[in-house]
Amino acid sequence: MSETVGNYLKKHSEALVKDVGVEAAARLCGKSKATLGRYYSTDPDHADRFMPVDVVAALEGSARFPHVTAALADLRGITLSYDQDKKNTSSGGVNSDVVALSQRFAMLMAEYNQSIEDGKISINEAKRLLTETLAIQKVLIDMKLNLEHEAN
Template identity: 75%
Template structure:
């Protein structure tokens, strides 16, 4: 299986687990075994992937668009997924620079803790991913503010 196949299967599994197996079966009209084949990395299932209509149905109920974001990453596209609702909005580039520095410091702190034993566990990788995504959100707001100021 090519590298992207495993990557997509991993994100398909995350999507099914996010929604829950029973709910995923109901939403897609497929059995547990069929859903399992879509994310199995066994050789006999290496060419089986979840159909796009099933992905759409699950992502409509999930907390995050796992497969869509994985496809975007494989293509080198950055998506903006903003589920966060802040009490205050960015007040400009200066506050964005401060927020960027704070987020980067948090990412480095998380990395330092994660690499302490020489191995980054799955949970540590998930925390690093959350911090990286938060950093990406700050950069996106900064980009939007810069575009507003340059007009």
């Protein structure tokens, strides 16, 4: 596996753990916080350690977004779509999706503008941009589902 792919998976593993919360994640999967940290550590000592599939499944069951599954799908060029029965959510339809998409895109552009101000994007700035692009991805998935529903 290339270093780029490994780092991509580690970043999404970290996003998954932080989505659930480190303490809650440790309880859910029966691993220590240190072990979870090693799964997404980019330190050379942990470069070949990745989150096991059973841990991913346990955490994604409680997460707001399937970060690792989405990353694996992205790497294969696969598009995911969610089940209509998402927990604790209600949809306002395509019109509200368009508004949400516009708002998220504006937030991404504002973040990008601020990040590129000094001519380079730092690691923290890149993480904030990644957060915004993931939020756009979630809105687009909702929009896709609403459009599929209207087409049927």
